[in-house]
Amino acid sequence: MASAKDWISSFRLRTLPLALSCIMAGSLFAYAQGKFDGIIMLMAVITTILLQVLSNIANDYGDGVKGTDNDQRVGPERAIQSNKITVKEMRNAIILNSILAFGSGVSLIYYSLKESTAQDIYVFIGLGILSIFAAITYTVGKRAYGYSGLGDLFVFIFFGLVGVAGVYYLHTRTLDWIVFLPAGFTGFLSMAVLNMNNMRDVENDKVSGKHTMVVKMGFSNAKKYHTLLLTLGMICWIAGVILLGLKINSPILLISILPFILFVKNLVFVNKNNDPKNLDPELKKIALGTFATTVLSWLIALVFI
Secondary structure (H helix, E strand, O other): OOOOOHHHHHHHHHHHHHHHHHHHHHHHHHOOOOOOOOHHHHHHHHHHHHHHHHHHHHHHHHHHHHHHOOOOOOOOOOOOOOOOOOOOHHHHHHHHHHHHHHHHHHHHHHHHHHHOOHHHHHHHHHHHHHHHHHHHHOOOOOOOOHOOOHHHHHHHHHHHHHHHHHHHHHHHOOOOHOOOOOOHHHHHHHHHHHHHHHHOHHHHHHHOOOOOHHHHOOOOHHHHHHHHHHHHHHHHHHHHHHHHHHHHOOOOOHHHHOOOOHHHHHHHHHOOOOOHHHHHHHHHHHHHHHHHHHHHHHHHHHHOO
């Protein structure tokens, strides 16, 4: 039987800051405009953690049973790959986590939209089901979309549009177009993390038949793509806080771009590096930089807004 340490390792806790950044960004833009509910944010955080863990264990399962996680892989050893967790145990964990994520999501929707229209409720339940489905089918199944290069698109949708704009709507019951800028920030930065993860694993993915965007475009073009994603992400955040500042008559949130130094350092390293094996330590710079930006924004907002 797998140990608690094995399960915690399979949850890949280092991925959580990036996922939480979506909730923090959407909630921040609601808070700055005086439309914030702390319980909604807390429930959204719990639901997001469950979905991220679901995605991680499903990814371990999918790549494990397909043989993509093998001795040639550059990144950390996975649970099924190392036989620390059996296929059956991981499958049961996926089922249990799916139930928990669905229950948490329904509770969030009920609390947030109990006085809203039935259409709103149905839309968000549908988005919740799609989120669970997307978390699982990234690598699980014969038509796993992560194996056909669609991972980038789905990451932008769920880590950007759904995560940020969705929680903003739950707070405000409205959808201001400005919120799509922080959604672009977390969406593009999440794509950058996935892209760098796929750059790290490009050689093994080629052999395993995992046709990621990096495999399709090549390592050299993937570096240019990475530069584009980080640049678009930073532009989205800067534009978003400027426009929000004009709306609330305070430019103070511009200070939140200080963690962007991590993105710049990452860009310099990635563009100079030609060995995929060197990229694994760089993944956390983007994730932590995104998280630090949203945390700093909240600290500024709590003190000055």
